[in-house]
Each structure stands twice: as C-alpha cells, then as structure tokens.
Amino acid sequence: ILNVEQSPQSLHVQEGDSTNFTCSFPSSNFYALHWYRWETAKSPEALFVMTLNGDEKKKGRISATLNTKEGYSYLYIKGSQPEDSATYLCAFPHQTGANNLFFGTGTRLTVIP
Amino acid sequence: DAGVTQSPTHLIKTRGQQVTLRCSPKSGHDTVSWYQQALGQGPQFIFQYYEEEERQRGNFPDRFSGHQFPNYSSELNVNALLLGDSALYLCASSLAGFLREQYFGPGTRLTVT
Numbered sequence: 001i002l003n004v005e006q007s008p009q010s011l012h013v014q015e016g017d018s019t020n021f022t023c024s025f026p027s028s029n030f031y032a033l034h035w036y037r038w039e040t041a042k043s044p045e046a047l048f049v050m051t052l053n054g055d056e057k058k059k060g061r062i063s064a065t066l067n068t069k070e071g072y073s074y075l076y077i078k079g080s081q082p083e084d085s086a087t088y089l090c091a092f093p094h095q096t097g098a099n100n101l102f103f104g105t106g107t108r109l110t111v112i113p
Numbered sequence: 114d115a116g117v118t119q120s121p122t123h124l125i126k127t128r129g130q131q132v133t134l135r136c137s138p139k140s141g142h143d144t145v146s147w148y149q150q151a152l153g154q155g156p157q158f159i160f161q162y163y164e165e166e167e168r169q170r171g172n173f174p175d176r177f178s179g180h181q182f183p184n185y186s187s188e189l190n191v192n193a194l195l196l197g198d199s200a201l202y203l204c205a206s207s208l209a210g211f212l213r214e215q216y217f218g219p220g221t222r223l224t225v226t
Contacts, residue, residue: 004155026180031210031211032211036213036217041219042219043117043203043216043217043218043219043220044156044203044217045115045217046215046216048216049212049214051212086137089155089156091155092170093211093212094158094169099144099146099169099207099209099210099211099213099215100146100158100161100163100169100171101146101148101156101158101215102158103148103155103156103157104155105153105154105155
C-alpha cells in the first residue's frame with residue numbers, strides 16, 4: 001500500500017481566487033502520477049499524467065508540477081470558477097508496467113460564487 | 114462516441130446475497146479495471162481484465178470475481194455480500210499498456226443491508 005496523502009482534505013474559495021493543493025507520496029520507486037477531477041454525480045476525468053521530475057502540465061486554468069525527489073505534486077487552479085468545484089484525486093501505478101492505480105483520498109474543492 | 118457505461122446505477126442487496134455489476138468500455142478500448150470506493154476513501158483497485166483474463170489483482174478476497182467478454186465488456190461479481198461491501202463500484206477502460214489514460218464510468222452504488 002502506497003502512503004499517499006492529499007492536503008487539504010477540503011477547501012472553500014471565492015470565485016476568482018487562485019488556489020492550490022498538494023499530493024505527497026514516497027519518493028522511492030516512483031513511476032508516474034495521475035491527476036483526476038471528479039465532479040459530483042459524474043465520472044472521474046483524467047487531467048494529467050506526469051512522469052518526470054520537474055514536469056509541468058497545463059490545461060486551461062489548471063496546471064500541475066511534479067517533484068519526484070522530494071515526493072510531492074502541486075495542482076494549481078487560477079481564477080477559480082464554480083464549475084471547478086470537484087474532488088481532485090492523485091493516483092499512482094502500483095508498479096512499473098502496471099496500469100492499475102492507487103488513489104489518494106482527494107481534495108474536495110468548493111468554489112463559492 | 115459513448116464513454117464507459119455501467120449498470121445498474123443503484124442496487125440494494127441483503128447480506129449473503131450475490132451481485133453482478135456490468136461495464137461497457139469506451140469504444141476501441143480493450144482493458145477494463147474495477148475499483149471500489151468506500152465512503153471517505155479514494156477508489157481502491159480490485160482487478161483488471163485484458164484479453165478475457167484477469168491480469169492484475171488488488172487486495173480483495175476471492176468473493177470478488179470478474180469476467181471479460183469477447184466484445185471487451187466486463188462483469189464484476191461479488192458473492193456472500195457483507196455490509197462492508199457497500200460502496201461505489203467504478204469501472205475504468207483503457208488501451209493496454211503502461212501510462213494509458215483510464216476513462217471511468219459513473220459507477221454503480223451498491224448498498225448491502
């Protein structure tokens with residue numbers, strides 16, 4: 001079992017605010033990190049797959065960075081909108097070559113209009 | 114293009130009964146994974162099917178079994194249901210291979226009474 005921690009567990013921000021949250025993981029035996037967004041009553045949606053130390057990915061107002069040496073990834077949302085309200089999950093392959101994922105417990109984001 | 118579909122949406126069963134959940138993968142995908150999400154937890158990997166065989170398995174008892182059909186659709190069977198099996202069951206499909214993006218269905222909510 002991977003010791004994956006996501007923080008904070010939940011947060012509320014005002015519309016227009018920028019925010020970020022963290023996924024922490026053991027730095028040894030790192031293979032890849034996936035970020036997912038999961039809106040209520042919908043399916044989890046893949047945001048990014050990150051593999052290399054120093055990786056930065058961007059999708060619209062959402063971006064992510066990866067530090068495999070210290071074992072963390074940050075997800076940033078610039079100018080939060082109500083439609084960004086969701087649970088954001090990070091996940092890792094159990095082992096190299098494997099396609100099954102070990103998920104963190106997520107950060108629940110609520111954007112207040 | 115239909116994404117991943119799951120049936121039924123909700124299900125109520127009694128302890129000791131058996132249940133079958135169904136998943137149709139995204140068009141073109143040949144690999145199906147099943148996850149269990151208990152309240153307050155991230156999804157936990159149950160098993161993965163490819164070419165009609167179970168390829169990887171998480172830490173779940175033998176009461177959990179599955180099947181993949183020639184059209185790549187899949188079933189998850191749970192025997193001798195326990196109260197603790199109450200959860201959201203997610204199906205994810207992908208192409209075979211490492212770091213492939215997984216597409217999730219909306220899940221089946223199972224309640225065991």
